[in-house]
Amino acid sequence: MVELELGMVAFAAAFAIGISAYSAAKAETEIGTAALGALAENEKLFVPSLILMVIPETIVIFGLVTSILIIGLAG
Amino acid sequence: MNLQKIYLNNLSENRRGFAYTNTRVRAMKHELLTENDYQKLLKMSVNELTRYLGETTYRKEISELALKYSGVVLIEYGLNKNLENTFKKIYSFSMKNARHQIGLYLKKWEIFNVKTILRGKLTKTSKSEILNNLIVFDEHLKQFFENIVENASDFDEAVLMLKNEPYYEILRSNQENLGVLEDELDKYYYEFVVQESQPELKKYMSDEVKILNQLNKIRAKNEGFEDEEIEKYLIKGFDNNKKKIKSKESEPENPLSLRKKLLKTAIRKVHIFKRTFAPVLGYFLAKENEVRNLRLIIRGKHNNIDSEIIEQHLVI
Numbered sequence: 001m002v003e004l005e006l007g008m009v010a011f012a013a014a015f016a017i018g019i020s021a022y023s024a025a026k027a028e029t030e031i032g033t034a035a036l037g038a039l040a041e042n043e044k045l046f047v048p049s050l051i052l053m054v055i056p057e058t059i060v061i062f063g064l065v066t067s068i069l070i071i072g073l074a075g
Numbered sequence: 076m077n078l079q080k081i082y083l084n085n086l087s088e089n090r091r092g093f094a095y096t097n098t099r100v101r102a103m104k105h106e107l108l109t110e111n112d113y114q115k116l117l118k119m120s121v122n123e124l125t126r127y128l129g130e131t132t133y134r135k136e137i138s139e140l141a142l143k144y145s146g147v148v149l150i151e152y153g154l155n156k157n158l159e160n161t162f163k164k165i166y167s168f169s170m171k172n173a174r175h176q177i178g179l180y181l182k183k184w185e186i187f188n189v190k191t192i193l194r195g196k197l198t199k200t201s202k203s204e205i206l207n208n209l210i211v212f213d214e215h216l217k218q219f220f221e222n223i224v225e226n227a228s229d230f231d232e233a234v235l236m237l238k239n240e241p242y243y244e245i246l247r248s249n250q251e252n253l254g255v256l257e258d259e260l261d262k263y264y265y266e267f268v269v270q271e272s273q274p275e276l277k278k279y280m281s282d283e284v285k286i287l288n289q290l291n292k293i294r295a296k297n298e299g300f301e302d303e304e305i306e307k308y309l310i311k312g313f314d315n316n317k318k319k320i321k322s323k324e325s326e327p328e329n330p331l332s333l334r335k336k337l338l339k340t341a342i343r344k345v346h347i348f349k350r351t352f353a354p355v356l357g358y359f360l361a362k363e364n365e366v367r368n369l370r371l372i373i374r375g376k377h378n379n380i381d382s383e384i385i386e387q388h389l390v391i
Contacts, residue, residue: 030094037099040168045102 009074013067020063027056093350096173100165100358104345106132107365110391116372117382124373125150133157147377152207154366161362162212165355176276176352179268180359184210186264188220189237190257193246196230197253241267261287262310275353279341279360284310286333335390338364364390 035049108116108131116124128150129137136156140149162181169177188209195205205224211217227233234246242263249256265284269277288309295305342364344357368389375385 033095034098037095038102041102
């Protein structure tokens with residue numbers, strides 16, 4: 001029974017990081033292609049494009065923190 | 076379940092390739108002339124206009140053609156060449172479904188080129204003049220049209236050289252009357268595009284057709300045509316029961332104001348953040364409108380027309 005609970009905790013933690021990483025990847029696909037388009041026309045947009053590319057990464061950090069919390073709370 | 080899957084697959088497939096194309100086109104929009112630029116241009120002479128445009132995005136084309144031409148002709152050909160280069164550039168960097176939709180829209184210019192060649196051949200215009208008025212986005216197509224211009228000695232021969240095109244039957248059966256032939260080619264284009272276009276393009280085409288029909292009705296009535304006869308020249312196949320585009324209620328139904336309204340609404344689509352054809356369509360219309368405005372200013376200035384009258388006809 002303990003093994004099942006442990007499995008559930010591990011699954012919940014994996015789910016939290018997995019979903020957030022997938023969402024960030026989807027967002028970065030669109031932002032990346034759009035940023036390339038903008039950069040092809042105007043090189044001065046490099047810094048704003050880079051900042052926009054990094055923003056979805058925060059979603060992964062939220063996911064990582066959530067999964068650590070799940071593991072921590074489960075003890 | 077299967078239907079849902081097919082629908083979702085189609086949806087994602089239809090939206091591919093738009094993020095890159097749309098953003099790049101949106102960045103290009105900043106190079107277009109602004110309202111302030113037009114105010115400056117309206118105060119300039121033809122020579123000043125040439126110099127001013129030589130410092131904008133038209134620089135490359137104007138300096139290339141400046142060795143052969145000058146004055147109004149130089150700017151006219153420069154504008155054509157610039158429009159052609161813009162279409163080529165966007166078509167070359169567009170991807171997947173965005174490319175398909177752009178190709179559909181640019182079919183309009185293929186029809187325009189056929190009309191230009193036939194008109195040129197009928198009026199015995201020089202080869203170089205016809206070639207400078209062509210706007211071709213595709214290299215193969217360019218060679219094909221250049222071959223017709225170079226080798227066809229008259230109108231009939233030019234029509235014969237287009238025998239492998241899907242619109243050849245229209246050309247062959249309306250050879251006697253160029254006006255009817257051009258109308259039939261327009262009908263062919265709208266019917267062709269409407270089959271495969273995305274809702275944004277379809278909606279714009281439908282609005283454009285309504286205005287074209289209105290214009291044709293007014294012109295035909297002025298010429299004294301009967302209603303039944305007018306019906307023959309109208310473009311059908313678009314739902315006319317939907318809400319009509321109207322200018323402000325206080326204004327009388329004026330084709331120019333309707334056209335201005337249609338263009339202004341469509342140009343604003345450049346700023347729509349969706350994975351659809353709308354931003355590219357908006358940019359194309361904005362660019363075509365800029366070229367049309369510049370041509371109006373230059374022709375107007377050349378013929379000493381008052382700046383106020385020119386301004387009334389501009390869509391800014």
